[in-house]
Amino acid sequence: MNEGTPELATANETPPDLAEERAEVLEGLLAEQKRISPKYFYDERGSELFDQICALPEYYPTRTELSIMDAHLTEISKLVGPRAAVIEFGAGSNLKVRQLLDALEEPAAYVPVEISGDYLLKQAEDLASDYPNVHIQPVFADFTQPFELPEHPVRPERNLVFFPGSTIGNFTRGEARELLGVMRAEAKDDGALLIGVDLKKDPATVQAAYNDREGVTAEFNLNVLHRLNRELGANFDVDAFRHEAVYDEAEGRIEMRLVSLEDQVVKVAGRMISFRRGEHIITEYSHKYSVEEFHALARRAGFRPERTWTDEHGLFSVHYMTSG
Numbered sequence: 001m002n003e004g005t006p007e008l009a010t011a012n013e014t015p016p017d018l019a020e021e022r023a024e025v026l027e028g029l030l031a032e033q034k035r036i037s038p039k040y041f042y043d044e045r046g047s048e049l050f051d052q053i054c055a056l057p058e059y060y061p062t063r064t065e066l067s068i069m070d071a072h073l074t075e076i077s078k079l080v081g082p083r084a085a086v087i088e089f090g091a092g093s094n095l096k097v098r099q100l101l102d103a104l105e106e107p108a109a110y111v112p113v114e115i116s117g118d119y120l121l122k123q124a125e126d127l128a129s130d131y132p133n134v135h136i137q138p139v140f141a142d143f144t145q146p147f148e149l150p151e152h153p154v155r156p157e158r159n160l161v162f163f164p165g166s167t168i169g170n171f172t173r174g175e176a177r178e179l180l181g182v183m184r185a186e187a188k189d190d191g192a193l194l195i196g197v198d199l200k201k202d203p204a205t206v207q208a209a210y211n212d213r214e215g216v217t218a219e220f221n222l223n224v225l226h227r228l229n230r231e232l233g234a235n236f237d238v239d240a241f242r243h244e245a246v247y248d249e250a251e252g253r254i255e256m257r258l259v260s261l262e263d264q265v266v267k268v269a270g271r272m273i274s275f276r277r278g279e280h281i282i283t284e285y286s287h288k289y290s291v292e293e294f295h296a297l298a299r300r301a302g303f304r305p306e307r308t309w310t311d312e313h314g315l316f317s318v319h320y321m322t323s324g
């Protein structure tokens with residue numbers, strides 16, 4: 001069904017561009033509590049570093065999610081049924097979707113929606129050569145902005161939105177509900193959602209997952225400054241910042257930060273931004289949920305929880321939900 005190389009489509013009214021990045025980054029850095037959205041982690045280097053994080057011994061989410069999925073693929077395949085279109089939000093590497101496509105009955109289409117454009121295309125090309133019967137339609141878009149997916153040239157039986165990796169945790173609970181609402185709309189009335197969500201657990205395990213001994217997470221976090229230097233003409237001295245990840249138990253979330261090691265002034269897109277020694281930029285939240293909290297959130301977005309699977313240690317959860 002694939003005719004050669006998949007073509008990159010964009011589904012945003014305007015594709016993610018530098019003007020938007022400049023405005024959003026400046027707004028974040030000029031705020032009282034400085035912030036950079038985690039979506040800016042993912043240039044090509046950032047996507048590669050994230051793949052390395054997924055293989056780290058401390059980073060339990062990836063291997064745990066894969067093992068939960070592996071244990072329940074037959075049931076998942078039965079629940080989804082034949083000829084589904086799989087729409088993946090924030091696809092990253094193909095690791096998890098390969099596992100899913102292998103299990104599903106005659107999957108009709110795969111639509112990865114990603115902001116890391118070059119990486120997306122490379123992954124889609126690999127997938128297209130291995131799954132010639134699945135229509136692969138990579139979509140370069142920011143899923144937090146209004147977007148509309150291109151029409152499939154194939155007619156799927158139903159849409160399955162796939163959102164693994166606990167990326168939902170990167171959003172505040174209000175934003176997460178909104179994003180689930182977008183997914184509910186993409187799933188349509190007879191569709192479903194398969195989503196991986198990291199669970200609340202002892203703080204030491206969570207803390208270790210974001211502070212690995214090899215320093216890969218630190219490199220991933222600091223890489224965003226290299227990106228801003230390259231794309232926005234910033235002059236961050238990357239060595240003058242350090243990675244920090246702290247678990248806030250009351251909020252049930254990891255806060256990933258870049259801490260300024262000295263008083264300094266940095267030029268970003270023509271603006272001077274000052275940092276005090278010890279001041280930090282928040283670069284990512286990673287919210288953790290209990291199963292009940294997540295069900296309540298998803299119900300408010302219009303999904304009906306049908307199945308929830310967890311691992312034996314209660315580290316991670318995978319949920320299958322239908323359009324309610």
Ligand SMILES: C[S@@+](CC[C@H](N)C(=O)[O-])C[C@H]1O[C@@H](n2cnc3c(N)ncnc32)[C@H](O)[C@@H]1O
Binds near residue numbers: 089166
């Ligand atoms: C935490 S990684 C998860 C990757 C993969 N789904 C997994 O389970 O390992 C988040 C992925 O979402 C993408 N992403 C983050 N924010 C995005 C946005 N606003 N729009 C589109 N893609 C986004 C990133 O480029 C990255 O590939």
